[in-house]
Amino acid sequence: MKAAVLEQIGDGGLDVREDVATTTPGPDEVRVRIKAAGVCHSDVSAMSGALPALAPGVMGHEGAGEVLEVGSRVTELRPGDRVVLSFVPPCGRCAYCLGGQPHLCEVHTVAAFVTPRFEIGGRPAYGFGGCGAFAEEVVVPSAGAIKVDQDVPFEIAALIGCGVLTGVGAVLNTAKVEPGSTVAVIGCGGVGISVLQGARLAGAAQIVAVDPVVEKHAAAKRFGATRATTPEGLEDVKHEVTGGRGFDYAIEVVGQAGTIRAAYDATRRGGSVVVVGTGGPEETVEFNAQELFINEKKILPSFYGSVDPRRDTARMVDLWRAGRLDLDGMISRRIGLDEINDGLAALQEQGSALIRQIVTFD
Known part of the structure; x- marks a missing residue:
């Protein structure tokens, strides 16, 4: 499959490659076909080394898509479900989650730095923020795939995943x-x-x-x-x-x-x-x-806006439906995955009036 790969921290742009594969979903994981991904300044910061990231790895953390496969212990999702990716999936069991601060949960976040999500030319590789949304498919913890209604457009769902919740x-x-x-x-x-x-x-x-x-x-x-x-x-x-x-x-x-x-x-x-x-x-x-x-x-x-993604994703969808959140108007530009470096460069241009660019996967 195709994905935008960071080969080395602080060394230029992304390499769009076609020899990328996801890992096999574990018992508590799901495989998602990405349909839309937002281009966020955090991706640029990670590429430069200002934010933690691992290379080789697939960038992108603001995404939405369709569930393709679920692990043996996953009961809350099934193939065909429409989901928003969360880069801080709450485990629901640690002191932070039980204390009402699931956005500070470290369980899946730490695991993302030691658990490869991809293979690139046979090499193990990681997903930025535990995601890797600049890819046609990703494998994530089931807690990091938040189900939304089937009529929520993928572009809207992707925006909610990071920028809007934050x-x-x-x-x-x-x-x-x-x-x-x-x-x-x-x-x-x-x-x-x-x-x-x-x-x-x-x-x-x-x-x-x-x-x-x-x-x-x-x-x-x-x-x-x-x-x-x-x-x-x-x-x-x-x-x-x-x-x-x-x-x-x-x-x-x-x-x-x-x-x-x-x-x-x-x-x-x-x-x-x-x-x-x-x-x-x-x-x-x-x-x-x-x-x-x-x-x-x-x-x-x-x-991450001190959110509980399981609660607040639905809230954002409801506010969008009610016309209280203008998410459609936030999309300044749509690009294909092959244009990702142009999109990242546009994000850094002096005087740029872009709000959000969306990578679409058709």
Whole structure:
């Protein structure tokens, strides 16, 4: 089968090959035919080494498809089911799962770094995030294949798998944004747009989108922002919207030290700074002890939107059906697997107004 392979971390793009095969599903695993996969900036970060990944491996972690085969102990899925991939499948038994934090479950995540999902030219290979969605087929734990109704388009299902759960979940689960509040969102890519939609769902009165790419501002307003500005204008807008007090919530979706610090500075005393962006270990943010004590701002890292994929995937589908989440409008471009390197390059272009690109498998 065909798949986009990373041969070496930090060494160029992906090699689209046809000598790739999945491993045989184990008792608790399923084999899925991928029908759509989102191109996420985390894939770029993993390829560069900023995020953990193994090579050789198949990239892609935001995907949806159709179940082809189930393991001997799998009872909740059957061939023909339509599923969304989750890169953090909850085991349901560990301390995190039992304590109400299934997004922090490590069981399947750790296994993904020691268990090959593919064979490439006879060599064992791994799937990024335990998935490998830039492939025609994948083998994943059954807990990482979340069933959705048959009428949910694969493209919509794929978006939910990472970007939408991460962004909307950061608002509803991590920050718990309150109706009537003020929210600043720093970074208006695919996840940032989902954050804006989440803030609108939560009933925030003022939602300020912050992005240096002016071309993104119109889209940000379409998806929920009441105002949009560049980083240079954030301080002025803070004064206009909050009287200089600061936002109730500032949600950072970039993963850079400067933007995390900017989110902190934009937040009022006692407000919440939510860090969604995926940054590398070199992104060090400095705070002094006095400002932390005096301001009592809550710093809330948000991994995977603090979601339970088994619960929140269905919630996102219901919100989409009700017209409360615009997922169709988030798709900026559709590409084939052979165009994946073009898609990754477009994601990194200065001034790009892309929200989400979808790899389609026909």
